[in-house]
Amino acid sequence: PSSLYRIAAVLLQYNLIELEDLYLHLLPLDSSIVEEHRREIMESKQIARKLTMVVLSSEKSEDKEKEKEKEEEKAEKMPDNQKLGLLEALLKIGDWQHAQNIMDQMPPFYASAHKPIAVALCHLIHATIEPLYRRVGVPKGARGSQVRPLQNKRAPKPAEVFEDLRTEVFSMLCYLGPHLAHDPVLFAKVVRLGKAFMKESQADGSRQDDKEKYDMLLSCFLSIADQVLLPSLTLMDCNACMSEELWGMFRSFPYQHRYRLYGQWKNETYNSHPLLVKVKAQTLDRAKYIMKRLTKESVKPSGRQIGKLSHSNPTILFDYILSQIQKYDNLITPVVDSLKYLTSLNYDVLAYCIIEALANPEKERMKHDDTTLSSWLQSLASFCGAVCRKYPIELAGLLQYVANQLKAGKSFDLLILKEVVQKMAGIEITEEITMEQLEAMTGGEQLKAEGGYFGQIRNTKKSSQRLKDALLEH
Numbered sequence: 001p002s003s004l005y006r007i008a009a010v011l012l013q014y015n016l017i018e019l020e021d022l023y024l025h026l027l028p029l030d031s032s033i034v035e036e037h038r039r040e041i042m043e044s045k046q047i048a049r050k051l052t053m054v055v056l057s058s059e060k061s062e063d064k065e066k067e068k069e070k071e072e073e074k075a076e077k078m079p080d081n082q083k084l085g086l087l088e089a090l091l092k093i094g095d096w097q098h099a100q101n102i103m104d105q106m107p108p109f110y111a112s113a114h115k116p117i118a119v120a121l122c123h124l125i126h127a128t129i130e131p132l133y134r135r136v137g138v139p140k141g142a143r144g145s146q147v148r149p150l151q152n153k154r155a156p157k158p159a160e161v162f163e164d165l166r167t168e169v170f171s172m173l174c175y176l177g178p179h180l181a182h183d184p185v186l187f188a189k190v191v192r193l194g195k196a197f198m199k200e201s202q203a204d205g206s207r208q209d210d211k212e213k214y215d216m217l218l219s220c221f222l223s224i225a226d227q228v229l230l231p232s233l234t235l236m237d238c239n240a241c242m243s244e245e246l247w248g249m250f251r252s253f254p255y256q257h258r259y260r261l262y263g264q265w266k267n268e269t270y271n272s273h274p275l276l277v278k279v280k281a282q283t284l285d286r287a288k289y290i291m292k293r294l295t296k297e298s299v300k301p302s303g304r305q306i307g308k309l310s311h312s313n314p315t316i317l318f319d320y321i322l323s324q325i326q327k328y329d330n331l332i333t334p335v336v337d338s339l340k341y342l343t344s345l346n347y348d349v350l351a352y353c354i355i356e357a358l359a360n361p362e363k364e365r366m367k368h369d370d371t372t373l374s375s376w377l378q379s380l381a382s383f384c385g386a387v388c389r390k391y392p393i394e395l396a397g398l399l400q401y402v403a404n405q406l407k408a409g410k411s412f413d414l415l416i417l418k419e420v421v422q423k424m425a426g427i428e429i430t431e432e433i434t435m436e437q438l439e440a441m442t443g444g445e446q447l448k449a450e451g452g453y454f455g456q457i458r459n460t461k462k463s464s465q466r467l468k469d470a471l472l473e474h
Helices: 004-012 019-023 028-052 057-075 081-094 096-105 117-135 170-184 184-203 208-235 239-250 255-267 274-292 300-311 314-327 327-343 344-358 375-390 396-409 414-425 433-442 445-452 461-473
Strands: none
Touching: 004 081, 004 096, 019 096, 019 300, 028 274, 057 327, 081 117, 081 274, 081 300, 096 170, 096 445, 117 170, 117 184, 117 239, 170 208, 184 208, 208 239, 208 255, 239 344, 255 314, 255 344, 255 396, 274 300, 274 314, 300 327, 300 433, 314 327, 314 344, 314 375, 327 375, 344 375, 344 396, 375 414, 396 414, 396 461, 414 461, 433 445
């Protein structure tokens, strides 16, 4: 019963009993908890494998129904776990030290995977960051409901300045991991604190002693983004507002930091947790379904579905879309048109995914005859130019990639620069120019556009300005 757990928690907090003495008598044993965790990982991998196999539609629908029933049973059945009951009571009264000790005995994220514990931990973090959030994080014009501090002298000390976050808040968030998804309000608060920290540090980050503090806190915020914020965004069901909030914080990081976070998110995060393994498989399954039905006529409905899917899992989705574009170049136009429902964060992730696809060391850049460029590279370059022209994608990383390839003596990637310049600035490269075209090139803008080029040049004023700014800045 909860009252018994509460009494035990209070006795522990006032050091009237020792945790070691009590922990021995709690069920289930640690070994069976580890066993259950291992079984969950195996189950999620099996589900992922099933989703990637080719199955006849009737079997597939039956399997899906069975899976649903299993999930519902799991949700209804409360875990008969005394250790988790005590842990929840400890978190509710704000005894973080003992709660942390119990969580350390269990597999990572095992405790926070149970919703009551995740919610109790979220509430404790709310109460701890409240004074700092009120001071720096509340947006102009927003009031927001106040969180009352815990009526407990031994609870974690509320944070007044950014330094205080390092004592307990960051470790609480790390124990919570991807399950911050249960509380989008807290997610937004943490992101706003990150945003306020970046703003403050840019305003007065010149002093030497401040610099060390700043670097420590920056690395903490980057770790939180990697281990907590991005995995939690994955588990939130297409929440575009949170994606935009997160971009507000990420925008102030240099692109090297951002791309490193996206790389971790794409290649490592999804394997770290049974829930995320399942989500990855489901996203891939859904992406395949959408891409099969994408045509010039169905751009709008398919674009909306791509938008919805990309709010939570952009890396997996774009990776699959780019793999399809490399095989079938007739998909380029419909895909470019269908990307208009993305958030700013998603456009940035798309830029990263394009660079990662271009830098794939396993692919040959030349065809076997060694005289022409591979079709996958041509398709990617063409897509890259079209996307950069149409949407506000940051070009710094892409241009730097081309420059690095040139430094390494590889000139194949100049094709990307050619496509980007041609699409964004409207400057067409023609090797054999006719006399009429040459005369047209001596005229003004209109005559150049009408008679100077073979192709049709559309209005490129905005995109050419963006390209110019990116080249000047970097």
